Amino acid sequence: MPLDPHGIDWDETGREAVELFKGLLRLDTTNPPGNENRAAEYLAEALSEDGLDPWIVESAPGRANLVVRLPATVDTPTGGPLLLAGHTDVVPAQAARWTHPPFSGAEEDGHIWGRGAVDMKNMVAMSTMVAKLMARSGRERKRDLIVAAVADEEAGCGHGSKFLVDNHPSRVNAEFMLGEVGGFWLNIGPQSYIPIMVAEKGSVHLRMTARGPSGHGSIPRPDNALVQLASAIETLGKNRLPYHLSPVMEDFIRKLADTQPLPASMGLKSLLNSRLSGPVLDKILPDPSISRNFNALLHNTVSPTVMHAGSNRNVIPGEASCDLDGRTLPHFNGQDLKREVERCIDDPAIDIEVVSEAPAVQANPIGSPLLDTITDTLAVHAPDAIPAPYMIPGHTDARFFSRLGMRCYGFAPLKLDPDSDLVFSDLFHGVDERVPVDGFVWGQRVLYDVVSRFLAK
């Protein structure tokens, strides 16, 4: 029976965690509409079994957020709280395409199946279990532990992390946060890595507008606003904005390059060179999805997403505009992105405005005692895998929690065996989202060890 130094029987505790997780997967919290109150009530019951007293607040009917705090047990805490944060909503699933129904929480073939298995009911269940184990153990805590299970991450966070940060900041404010996206095993060739998110890109809503004379559709004209706009969109589609190598990506790429065999290591090293990176992204990287991801992490980007122009087929519109979904690297703002887009399209007749923006998030400084605890713990539980701090092109609840000044990391540990064909990025929002039972229990144990070691510091 695998007892650890804290007297936890991990066979038994692993089973308990798996059952808690499966129960959470069985609750349909598809967003929209959300119905996260189902998850909040379920978790509250699990927490109260161990004498904890969770607080639940609804931001709208059915949109419940749960927060539970385990105060420090010492008179003088060594630092601010540690927040474990996860969202309980999930993206829609087309049941007909799944091997096991998406809200079955089925345990079959050594896997636990269900929408949210990796995004991110696993982390919510593990965090809840950590709180239960901490309460049960009565171990000394040198800082507060907060667990938050929030609504609405998949549709903008307005009913979840943003609501809590705006309306109840003292409930969730912490020095450090652990959430998504990281902690999973990324197996490339002969080497496994464990990415730890330390930064996420910002987002900027740009609107690009062309103006021209309106007129009758029967008499075409080259200064048609739509024609001008189309040309600008085409230029953006065919060109990259300038290359920027952030310290996070430089370290991440170097780590991969130094541990991959040829020719992959050569290709990766070339990404560190501003002149070579373009050709490598276009022609050398074998997998288009990897290439697109590196492209997004080495540049500010814009994707044209919504067009507005015209109302009558026979009237040339006097104005045409296009919304651009802009994403910025750390240390760039909306005006920087606007300038890069202006330079790229090089057409003074096109007007570009910054409609709204949310800056990138980056742990500052990146290193911390918590990050050290994570890497030390991984050295015990995954000695052959390489922890690799990285950045994601999208955003998570960290966007809002970081506004309170906390340092946010993406670390929801999950072991995906190098011999299996499970790839984290395919599971995320994918059909047949699932996790290996032993990989989930590995994650539970790692998360508990990280938290208990950190709270003992």
Ligand SMILES: [Zn+2]
């Ligand atoms: Zn998520």
